[in-house]
Amino acid sequence: MAKATSRARRTGPCLRPPDPQTAKSDRAIRGGLWFSLHRWASLPLWILLFFVCITGTLATVSHEITWLINPDVRANQGNAASHVGYDRIAGAVTERWPQAAIHSIQETEPYLATRVSVSLPEGGHATAYVNPYSGEVQGLSRGVTFPGFMRALHGWLLVPWHDGRSWGYYLVGLLALPLLLSLITATVVDKRFWRSFYRPYIRTRLTRRIFWSDLHRVIGTWSIPFVAVIGLTGGFYFVQGVLWDNDITILPPAPMIEREALPVVEGGAPEQAGIDAAVAKARQAIPGLELRWISLPESGYHHTEIYGLGDFPLHSDFSVAAYINPYSGDVGGRRDVDDMSFLMWLQGLADPLHFGDFAGLISKLIWFVFGTLLSLMIFSGMLVWHKRTAPVKAHAPRRTGEAGLVAEAE
Amino acid sequence: MTMRWMRFKYHINAVLLLLPLYFLATTLAMGPNGATGATPLTPKSVGTWQVEPKAAGHWPPRPGQELDMTVRFDAGPVAEIRTAVLTIGDRAPAVEDLLSPSAGLLHGGKVLREAHIPVPADISADAALWLTVERWDGDLHHVSWPLASS
Numbered sequence: 001m002a003k004a005t006s007r008a009r010r011t012g013p014c015l016r017p018p019d020p021q022t023a024k025s026d027r028a029i030r031g032g033l034w035f036s037l038h039r040w041a042s043l044p045l046w047i048l049l050f051f052v053c054i055t056g057t058l059a060t061v062s063h064e065i066t067w068l069i070n071p072d073v074r075a076n077q078g079n080a081a082s083h084v085g086y087d088r089i090a091g092a093v094t095e096r097w098p099q100a101a102i103h104s105i106q107e108t109e110p111y112l113a114t115r116v117s118v119s120l121p122e123g124g125h126a127t128a129y130v131n132p133y134s135g136e137v138q139g140l141s142r143g144v145t146f147p148g149f150m151r152a153l154h155g156w157l158l159v160p161w162h163d164g165r166s167w168g169y170y171l172v173g174l175l176a177l178p179l180l181l182s183l184i185t186a187t188v189v190d191k192r193f194w195r196s197f198y199r200p201y202i203r204t205r206l207t208r209r210i211f212w213s214d215l216h217r218v219i220g221t222w223s224i225p226f227v228a229v230i231g232l233t234g235g236f237y238f239v240q241g242v243l244w245d246n247d248i249t250i251l252p253p254a255p256m257i258e259r260e261a262l263p264v265v266e267g268g269a270p271e272q273a274g275i276d277a278a279v280a281k282a283r284q285a286i287p288g289l290e291l292r293w294i295s296l297p298e299s300g301y302h303h304t305e306i307y308g309l310g311d312f313p314l315h316s317d318f319s320v321a322a323y324i325n326p327y328s329g330d331v332g333g334r335r336d337v338d339d340m341s342f343l344m345w346l347q348g349l350a351d352p353l354h355f356g357d358f359a360g361l362i363s364k365l366i367w368f369v370f371g372t373l374l375s376l377m378i379f380s381g382m383l384v385w386h387k388r389t390a391p392v393k394a395h396a397p398r399r400t401g402e403a404g405l406v407a408e409a410e
Numbered sequence: 411m412t413m414r415w416m417r418f419k420y421h422i423n424a425v426l427l428l429l430p431l432y433f434l435a436t437t438l439a440m441g442p443n444g445a446t447g448a449t450p451l452t453p454k455s456v457g458t459w460q461v462e463p464k465a466a467g468h469w470p471p472r473p474g475q476e477l478d479m480t481v482r483f484d485a486g487p488v489a490e491i492r493t494a495v496l497t498i499g500d501r502a503p504a505v506e507d508l509l510s511p512s513a514g515l516l517h518g519g520k521v522l523r524e525a526h527i528p529v530p531a532d533i534s535a536d537a538a539l540w541l542t543v544e545r546w547d548g549d550l551h552h553v554s555w556p557l558a559s560s
Binding site: 047051119120153158160168299300391 | 423492506544547
């Protein structure tokens with residue numbers, strides 16, 4: 001054994017001939033209940049799982065892909081000192097499309113334009129891109145945007161939502177089970193998996209099966225935390241869907257303005273305070289607010305709703321909220337990190353951990369790399385199985401071994 | 411045969427990828443406004459407004475399902491609307507029920523608005539689709555479309 005180890009050191013970490021220990025662990029992997037479970041966990045749905053992983057990986061960087069293709073979504077700061085404010089942004093959109101109604105304003109990353117969601121007078125929705133440093137409207141995309149499409153493709157396979165539910169959403173959510181089961185069974189099947197952390201090796205000069213099998217094991221070991229995070233948050237989305245279906249929401253609904261508190265105006269509408277005034281009130285109510293989303297009132301009873309991140313950086317864009325009365329300017333309700341229940345706090349973790357957008361471009365790229373690796377792992381797992389069960393004719397010299405395996409596997 | 415089946419069976423789930431393809435095709439067929447097979451209802455007036463409703467989904471609505479509607483406010487100043495809702499029932503909703511979960515709030519555009527109305531599981535023969543518009547002076551205006559004959 002000592003000899004094998006020193007030989008491994010000489011040949012380097014990535015190219016090592018099989019030593020007796022490896023041969024033994026290969027044998028150990030082949031049989032047994034746990035191995036069957038590992039195979040049954042993901043193989044029957046591998047193409048769907050692969051598709052959801054690929055689309056999810058692309059969804060992680062979908063805004064950045066749009067940035068590369070469409071100059072309208074870029075926010076070039078130029079010589080501008082700061083953000084022009086939301087009254088100017090909304091005003092620029094209204095000036096350009098006077099009949100369009102603004103629903104919401106979204107901030108994503110400092111290098112991306114502010115997204116203003118509007119309803120068009122002829123029907124349909126659109127997103128206007130406004131440079132937050134110049135206040136210039138750079139473009140308008142009608143209907144579904146690329147990030148929105150990728151999200152729908154990944155999250156619910158485009159299965160439409162009716163009565164607040166899409167069965168595609170449940171189908172994708174259920175994939176958390178094969179993902180987590182694969183992870184758990186893999187650690188039991190390959191008891192020495194942790195060796196791949198400090199001594200990863202991929203044998204490239206032997207058979208293709210050995211190459212893919214080594215790749216599968218090394219990627220698998222290095223992806224354990226990522227797969228666990230994606231599996232757990234994905235499973236959470238499924239549970240959240242079931243809760244929605246039973247009218248249980250973890251975050252409380254936005255408060256409405258009481259009818260008695262509304263201004264009464266004959267033959268007109270009451271004056272509204274500006275969006276910037278509401279944002280200033282929200283910043284007073286929630287010190288340290290990192291603004292992500294502004295919802296403008298949908299009716300006379302609605303507040304201007306302002307959402308974002310509080311002092312805790314690993315939370316979703318909607319974790320903290322301030323509800324501002326657009327007529328009086330009063331704070332009609334607020335939710336800061338301290339006001340959250342444990343469940344609310346927990347559910348706030350799901351989006352940033354699943355999307356990988358908690359630290360801007362850097363975390364998105366890390367999630368993109370691991371998403372690619374996870375997709376590759378699903379593919380390599382299938383390939384290993386495919387090569388193991390290859391028809392005996394294809395590998396005549398190794399007939400007995402392969403045939404024996406087939407018999408064992410089935 | 412068994413060998414071929416054994417190697418083939420794990421790839422059958424590829425048919426599931428036809429799902430997004432099918433729904434992509436249906437969405438594209440619907441056009442940019444998502445309105446396919448919309449049923450226009452008789453234009454009527456409510457208060458000072460002339461309204462043109464359209465049922466985006468199935469009309470008459472099916473019990474227990476959600477009805478998607480659009481309403482175009484063709485005349486009259488829309489700024490005077492405090493809130494507008496669509497409901498299904500025997501009579502117009504009371505003012506305190508305007509924001510209840512059984513009402514579909516008209517939202518979206520200024521002139522063209524949309525609503526998603528929960529249809530009760532048991533609809534009586536007299537039930538109608540009610541449009542209720544509340545003005546900023548507090549007055550309520552109602553108009554209805556019978557479910558049976560329209």
